Amino acid sequence: MKKNDKDNDTTVIAGRKPVQELLLDSPERIDLLYLQKGRQDKNFERTIQRCKKHGIKYKIADKTELGRIFPGNHQGIIARVAALSFADYDEILENLSESPLPLLIVLDQVQDPGNVGVLSRSLYALGGAGIVTAKHGGAFLGPAAVKASAGALNKLAVARVNNISQALDKAIDMGINIYGAGLDVDSTSAYTAEINLPAILVLGNEEKGIRFNVEKRCQKLIHIPFRREFDSLNVAQAGAMLISEFSRRVS
Missing domain, CATH: 3.30.1330.30 (Ribosomal protein L30/S12)
Structure with a gap:
């Protein structure tokens, strides 16, 4: 039923x-x-x-x-x-280089299904490889997420893992570059940072950002520089802008 x-x-x-x-x-x-x-x-x-x-x-x-x-x-x-079928994380990593944009988005406790959906639209349109979220603590990928994605979530590879930090460790062992979106003092402008693909981009919780243990796995933190004083961008907006910059770097 x-x-x-x-x-x-x-x-x-x-x-x-x-x-x-x-x-x-x-x-x-x-x-x-x-x-x-x-x-x-x-x-x-x-x-x-x-x-x-x-x-x-x-x-x-x-x-x-x-x-x-x-x-x-x-x-x-x-x-x-969930309203979708999930892919195997290991297989996504193995096939990452084959995507038009060899970029995988990892969501660290992003809570809003609408944000995940909107982000998926940008990632799919620009050729990204897929999305990874934790089995517990993240947004429920039900009808709201699928609707906000305009169907992109049904076309992207989406994986759920037990532990984000361990998942990133596996990617590091495979030589995949890990970038995190954050505004810490050692963060670099996404427009001037050296970016190498294939890569993973980690996006954090809407209010708290990336957790400490997850951030430790990021080899470089990047951010969108503001030209006016402003609190922050929505995670879907910031993510889309960063995905666009990764796309620009594809040779």
Whole structure:
């Protein structure tokens, strides 16, 4: 059983059989699993184990809460599901050089699905390789993100990883250049910085920026220089401008 919730802009799948099939066939699509409080059967325990195996976040909720999420016969189990299929991160890294613009965007706790969608439009149009986000802590890539992307998210390679820092370490080991968007004292103007491709560009949270442990993996910080006093640009705006500069450097 499937439902699109326009108020929350999410997609949910409910019922034992549909959710179990999803767990077996496409566990990477599950953003959050709700299980009804009080269930203590073999299927319940098996589902918990599968969640732990695949790193899926789950919540034990009472029947009333489940009813608000899905008013039909949910049979005590509901999955909140992303609207896309996800690619393998290792494969994206291996094929990075083959993209018209060999640039991969890594999102560190970017929360707004609309920002991800708008950013995807720019990245896809300019030939970028794809987007990487964390399984937990980032924006839910449901209908809102897909709609804001004008369909670009369905064409781009999108991967979800358990740990952003470890994912960047893997890229560094492969000789891929890592750039971070930030305004620290050692940050360089994107228009004058030496930029080498293939590369990864890390964009941080809308308010807090890139986390310290993630920033440590960035070999260079770059920023958009302002000509007027202004607080900051929206992450989608700043990201699009930086992607454009990377595109300009393609030889």
